[in-house]
Each structure stands twice: as C-alpha cells, then as structure tokens.
Amino acid sequence: xxxxxxxxxxxxxxxxxxxxxxxxxxxxxxxxxxxxTVLKNGNELTAAPPPIELQLxxxxxxxxxxLSRITVVLSDKTNNSYLGNDKIKSYDILAVQPTTEKSxxxxxxxxxxxxxxxxxxxxxxxxxxxxxxQTALRLGKYFEFTYGPAIRDTTCRRYVFQNTTDFVxxxxxxxxxxxxxxxxxxxxxxxYDVANLYPLQ
Amino acid sequence: xxxxxxxxxxxxxxxxxxxVQLDLFGAKAxxxxxxxxNLIVKxxxxxxxxxxxxxxxxxxxxxxxxxxxxxxxxxxGLVKVWSALTLYSSHNDKxxxxxVSKVSPHLPSLxxxxxxxxxxxxxxxx
Numbered sequence: 509x510x511x512x513x514x515x516x517x518x519x520x521x522x523x524x525x526x527x528x529x530x531x532x533x534x535x536x537x538x539x540x541x542x543x544x545t546v547l548k549n550g551n552e553l554t555a556a557p558p559p560i561e562l563q564l565x566x567x568x569x570x571x572x573x574x575l576s577r578i579t580v581v582l583s584d585k586t587n588n589s590y591l592g593n594d595k596i597k598s599y600d601i602l603a604v605q606p607t608t609e610k611s612x613x614x615x616x617x618x619x620x621x622x623x624x625x626x627x628x629x630x631x632x633x634x635x636x637x638x639x640x641x642q643t644a645l646r647l648g649k650y651f652e653f654t655y656g657p658a659i660r661d662t663t664c665r666r667y668v669f670q671n672t673t674d675f676v677x678x679x680x681x682x683x684x685x686x687x688x689x690x691x692x693x694x695x696x697x698x699x700y701d702v703a704n705l706y707p708l709q
Numbered sequence: 710x711x712x713x714x715x716x717x718x719x720x721x722x723x724x725x726x727x728x729v730q731l732d733l734f735g736a737k738a739x740x741x742x743x744x745x746x747n748l749i750v751k752x753x754x755x756x757x758x759x760x761x762x763x764x765x766x767x768x769x770x771x772x773x774x775x776x777x778x779x780x781x782x783x784x785x786g787l788v789k790v791w792s793a794l795t796l797y798s799s800h801n802d803k804x805x806x807x808x809v810s811k812v813s814p815h816l817p818s819l820x821x822x823x824x825x826x827x828x829x830x831x832x833x834x835x
Contacts, residue, residue, distance in 0.1 A: 694804040701795040
C-alpha cells in the first residue's frame with residue numbers, strides 16, 4: 509500500500525504548535541513525516557540540537573511514523589568533515605541545502621547524504637549543471653523542494669514556479685521529492701493536492 | 710432471472726466533479742454561494758490569470774454552515790482549478806484552506822466512500 513510521506517515539517521520551538529501541525533498532517537493522510545531541524549550555519553555542526561519525537565494519542569500513533577531530519581545549509585566556507593558527527597548520525601535523515609555552485613557540486617559527488625534540498629523561494633544563485641545532477645542520480649541521491657513558500661507568500665510563488673520548472677525540465681522528474689516545509693498547520697496540503705501541483709510544470 | 714447488463718464505457722469525460730470544503734481555521738464568515746464562487750474565480754485568477762479565471766466552474770451544491778460544496782469543472786481545466794484551490798491560502802488577511810476531499814468524473818461516486826463499507830453491509834441476509 510502506498511504510504512504518503514511529508515519529509516519536511518519545520519521544527520518550531522512551541523511543542524503545542526508542533527503537535528498540532530503533526531496532528532493535522534496525520535488527519536490529511538500522511539503516514540510518515542520527518543520533523544526537520546535546520547542548521548543555518550554549517551560550521552555549528554557540533555552544536556546541533558538532539559532530535560525530538562512528540563507523543564500523539566494512541567489512535568493517531570497507529571498509522572503514523574515520525575522521523576527526525578536535519579538539514580544543513582552549505583556554503584563555500586562550510587567544513588564538510590563534520591557531517592560524520594555523532595550528533596548528526598542520531599538523526600534518521602540527513603539533508604543538505606547548497607547555496608552556491610561549488611557546494612552543489614560537492615553535495616552531488618562527494619558528500620554522503622540522503623537528500624539534496626533547495627530553497628526555491630528566491631533566486632537560487634547558481635545553475636543546476638546537468639553533469640552534477642547526473643552524478644547525484646547515479647549515486648542514488650534524491651532531490652527535494654518544498655511547496656510551503658508558494659502557499660505562504662504570493663510573491664514567492666513566482667520564484668517557486670520559475671525554479672521548479674527549470675529544475676523539472678533538467679531532471680525529467682527522476683528522484684524528486686516534494687514536501688511541505690510547513691511551519692504552521694495552514695501550510696499543509698493533502699497528498700493528492702500536492703501531487704496535482706506537479707503537472708503544472 | 711438472467712443478469713442482463715449494458716456496459717457503457719466513457720473514455721474522455723467532459724466534466725469532473727469535486728467535493729470541496731473551505732476551512733477558515735475557526736474564523737467566522739458569512740458565505741453564500743455567490744461569494745464562494747467569487748473566491749474560486751479569485752483563486753484561479755491569482756494563479757492562472759485571466760485564462761484561468763475564464764474556466765467555467767459551476768457550483769452544484771453549497772452548504773452554508775459547513776462551507777462544503779460540490780463543483781462541476783470542465784475536465785480540461787481540472788488541473789488548473791485544483792492547483793488554484795490548493796495554493797489559495799488567505800481570505801481577507803485570514804488563513805484559509807480549500808480541502809478537496811473527492812474528485813470524480815461521475816457525480817454519484819461523490820456520495821459514497823467504499824472504504825466506509827463494513828463487512829456486515831456486504832453480507833446482508835436477503
């Protein structure tokens with residue numbers, strides 16, 4: 509049976525708000541979610557906070573699996589050797605978000621990561637070179653983008669569509685994950701609604 | 710009695726029917742079907758421009774209390790209408806969410822959900 513995944517639900521400080529978001533995700537039909545901690549400065553890897561798992565009611569917990577995910581924002585100055593850190597290994601999923609062409613090349617070819625994610629709410633700053641994308645696909649990596657910015661802000665929506673169209677045309681849809689990046693329950697959309705956004709590209 | 714049946718195959722439906730509910734996250738608003746239609750057209754124009762706004766969406770049923778409705782959408786415009794409703798996120802500066810619960814080319818199939826059938830129903834004694 510197909511299980512719907514939402515691999516990017518933003519971690520917020522308020523545990524009550526976080527539980528509410530997870531509850532809404534469960535009600536919308538998602539069976540696997542990943543709560544994402546974002547490390548904005550890659551050099552603070554050693555100070556990464558521990559992963560969390562929130563207790564929901566038993567009925568909700570039955571078909572609902574929570575995973576922990578950490579997204580590290582990479583720039584040219586990030587010291588990538590820390591990615592093998594024990595604190596990072598305590599998370600279920602490791603993702604990186606490259607912000608420059610060099611960090612994108614390193615993420616595709618050298619780093620041992622599961623997911624390469626992008627912030628499509630602004631201009632990416634670099635082009636996705638076909639050879640790096642092919643290297644990542646050969647190594648079994650997945651690419652991810654979020655639809656949350658398109659819902660939150662109408663001006664970001666244009667950037668999201670511009671970037672995703674460019675991205676999809678180069679990759680022809682292989683190994684792509686779409687997730688919500690939801691900070692609030694209002695950012696979440698049901699799985700079939702999200703699947704219907706894809707033909708727009 | 711021998712079972713006689715006629716099979717009708719519809720290859721390309723002209724219309725799709727959607728069951729949609731507007732969730733205002735607890736905020737109160739006085740909606741009627743005209744205002745609801747305006748909202749749908751606004752969502753279409755917001756994402757797909759005037760071309761999207763020209764797609765003929767008809768409201769077949771509208772329930773004021775729960776803000777549930779059944780829409781009829783031309784099949785060629787289904788992706789545009791569905792995506793516009795998905796991405797529409799605020800009404801009068803308050804967050805809102807169009808929940809699409811069912812989509813089908815056949816209107817009667819919106820009234821039931823086969824997953825709600827129980828085994829007692831299927832094994833009813835005649």
